[in-house]
Amino acid sequence: MKKLMIGNEAIARGAYEAGATVATAYPGTPSTEIVSTFADYEGLYAEWAPNEKVALEVGVGASIGGARTLVAMKHVGVNVAADPLYTFSYTGVNAGLVLVSADDPGMHSSQNEQDNRGYGRFAKMPVIEPADSQEALDFTRLAFDISEEFDTPVMLRVTTRLSHSQTLVETGERVEVGLKDYKKDAPKYVMLPGFARLRHVEVEKRILQLKEYAETTELNRMEWGDKSIGIITSGVSYQYLREVMPEVSVLKLGMVNPLPEKLIRSFAAEVDRLIVLEELEPVIEEQLKAWGLKVEGKELFTLLGEYSPEMIEEVLLGISSRKGSGLDQEIPPRPPLMCPGCPHRGVFHTLKKMKLHVMGDIGCYTLGALSPLDGMDACVCMGASIGMSLGMEKANGEDFARKVVAVIGDSTFVHSGITPLIDVVYNQGTSTVIILDNDTTAMTGHQDHPATGKTIRNLPTRKLDLPALVKAIGIEHVRIVDPLQLDEFRQTLEEELNRREASVIIAKRPCALLVKKAPDKEFYVDPELCKSCKLCIKIGCTGIYWVEENRKAVINPNTCVACGLCPQVCTFEAIKIVEG
Template sequence: MKRLMTGNQAIARGAFEAGVTVASAYPGTPSTEIIETMATYPEIYAEWSTNEKVALEVGIGASIGGARALVAMKHVGVNVAADPLFTFSYTGVNGGLVLVSAGDPGMHSSQNEQDNRNYAKFAKIPVLEPSDSQECKDFVLLAFQLSEQFDTPVMVRTTTRVAHGQSLVTLGERQEGLLKDYEKNPPKYVMLPGYGRQRHPVVEDRRKALAAYNETAPVNRIEWGDKRIGVITSGVVYQYVKEALPEASVLKLGMTFPLPQQLIKDFAGQVEKLYVIEELEPFLEEQIRAWGIEVVGKELFPRIGELSPELIGAKLGDWQQEAAVAAEVPNRPPVLCPGCPHRGVYYVINRLKLTVSGDIGCYTLGATPPLSAMDTCICMGASISGALGLEKARGKEFARKLVAVIGDSTFLHSGITGLLDVVYNGGTFTTLILDNSTTAMTGHQEHPGTGCRVDHTPAPAVDLEQLVRSLGVKRVRTVDPYDLAEVERVLKEETAAEEASVVIAKRPCVLLKGHQPTGGPVRVDESLCTECGRCRRLGCPALVFKTAKPSVDTTLCNGCGQCVQVCRFNALVKEGEAND
């Protein structure tokens, strides 16, 4: 029986069949559903870790302890986990370890589109690139086998179209009883310089052995067709190539580091013109060129964004299409939801003309008009440490109008060390933690502050106020973000204070069950509306302006009442509440 699965579900299934018993991750699009699926298998211990470095270290410990372990993250998560990754490459594994890196060409939900195959090369570990859900499952199974056979962590790299594409998968049985013995072995697992020097040659020999293996690896295949065009490709781009150039000869590479030189040379020698078609970086192309093989790649295909059958077909084939010309349609950028507790906070920040050192999450959307309340957003945790740098560059007076804005999950991920640095080094700006009790952007995952684990069993919930006090912050205030006057008063007081302060704006995400506002949609009293436009500056999707006066889309409005507070003329009324 074949089942329709996303790549992420198929990766989890592959890990299940491979006998994995420990799985860890931090949520990140497009990787999130891997661990959510793992958590549904009772045989597997799965966890949301506090960040990707922690997740990989948990996996490393499990591997050294003899278990097969799967660790999953988005591409930028590997940056966070890079430190343990590079040295784990030296120690190698006991039980197999597979690191899934889910990339996002086109930046559907990411801050950059780095090509993580470079990490495999950099860390000298093999990387497999599945092109559909069946391969996701099969490649994960193979990855565990290779991990143990070659004593190495193995990367399985997906991209959005593989991770979130559904296709058919044949299920298999789970392998059981694979837990290996644990033996203390310091020369292998204690990377003192002396031991590290012994391990590095092992890594280089392993790289050569893997390259030799890859010459005949079952995950590479040649599909001979018209030999006038030969294409080397991998991952989802293989699917695009097959659709665009059904007649071409194709070398589909399943393992893209270390590359099989002879296989590629033989293929190149039998086709008239050789192309490498790959998304993002010329990862395959550069190596193939370095071997002196003539090849066409990035001079023809973009280095930016996703590829597609029509793009490839238009460059190389006789692609026919009768597409309509695109009409002029306004953009529809993502926005904070109606009732989002972040909205009013940003409205106040905008009014107070604060400089905002921002961070990664739903609340990054506060950067867009009309809220326009963010100055920087670089990576997870950079809001607080970046704000300290801003203050040190521009002085304490600048810090009187400076806030770092970070979500609860992001604060726990990598904001704590930054805040400790602020206390230690005498920063005086205000850190605003937008605590909506969830990891919202990636689809509402639990974290150490929510009181639940990935499988929704209860867990200790960290108390943010106590946590920041224990770091040495003396000025700590908690406010209800729905109370805009209070938010404004507290932010004014705390930014004015010449010492480190933290304001926690605490209210659960409006999409969480049981946390929708009550009282029904807001009503507009048109007789009182002066068309001043203040409510428009909230940027609520439920307030519609067919004229200069607002009207309320009752299918969207959940009666949070933030706009009611913004209106100075009582023209916005919560149903069931009289004007006063």
């Protein structure tokens, strides 16, 4: 029987069936489940790499070494891996390598919505885009063959809606392709100028061969219907289109780089009006326009966000969204927030009270930027906090640096916080870095990393010693403190900020969601002592809420995990332990 699978599971299955023996990734929504699913297949190698660049480099080595290899990351992860990627395109593969780029139109869980189809054109590699889980499986399998046939890495580009939608999948059998022979071949794999010039010639030949392949591959297909409109589309947009316009003629592209020019011209010649339907950037449209085709695209459809069936209906059929309930005016937004008992809350409460300039980073703690904690000045990408805080200091001087901190999670620090910390030491920065060590990669669903001491399969491994690492870099002042012990945390932070030397504070406490045991006590707010000052409400915890009728705070026993933060915030000692 067919099975329901999210797109990410189907990709892992496709790699498994294609005979892949190595899979590597750094977790990132919406890509995470790809390699975590692959790790469920026994006897194959799977790993969490410290970051996407390392993941791809491990993949390059595995491919050259002869193993079919799957590498997965979110769209912005490909930026981190771009350096090896562009040159790996020159060397080509030995055994097939498929790089999954999981893009996030609509930014459900990301800091930008870049369109990674652009990488395909830039790196001159094929880009394949499935439209449901069955295609995710089938296309992944085929991508390994394409990779080997054309001696190129292949990008499988998916989006959140594909990665996290379940659709029916018919699985197949695994083919045991075995390892390819490894032979030393320096002119192919050593990219110094003399060799790389020769490889570039091969890359240009390859892209022409791929163009020919694109004309006939089963990845691209024409579906003829009403020829008054012909629509070229790919990915999940195809499904939205079919939902609202089942009769229209469609050229569905499964291979979005390079494009099949002859096929597209023949499609264009048959239809009265040619439209390209693509989420985000006009990657396909601009190439068609360069060929001189008369085509409509972004003058109809937005460059912003995720598409939907009703949006396509509105643009192409003129059906506008039906009348609303009228309730929407008064519905308060519900942004995500830190969990009750979250160690980050103690940090951001303190940073706000001390009115510090906070250079932030990527993780659950980015939520510390939101009201009521309002505890972040800037956040750009993984690992950026430490370099930004050094830049702030170099721009504004050492006195200003007494008010600047970088905050970065443990997994993010390992990902890309180590080199900027070396820069702080090397170039004599004096500010303080807070490593929020909750012993996991929390935001993406609790993956292990080098500093947890566990592998992707939850097996013990050598644990990266963060304090020893930081000291080895040359930070002399390393303090470890529990961020939910507010007085101690604040005192430590004040001491380190005032010191005109670089320092690191490791705010150490496991993620509240990892704490399995029930709380050993219960708190309540004594209404006699509560002075309605709302200090406890300003920590933004769902364990405590405000009742306007009597102007008192109340503990919610269903959500409170008795972390003990709000009693420390209350200046009237109104929050007490329930006796007995």
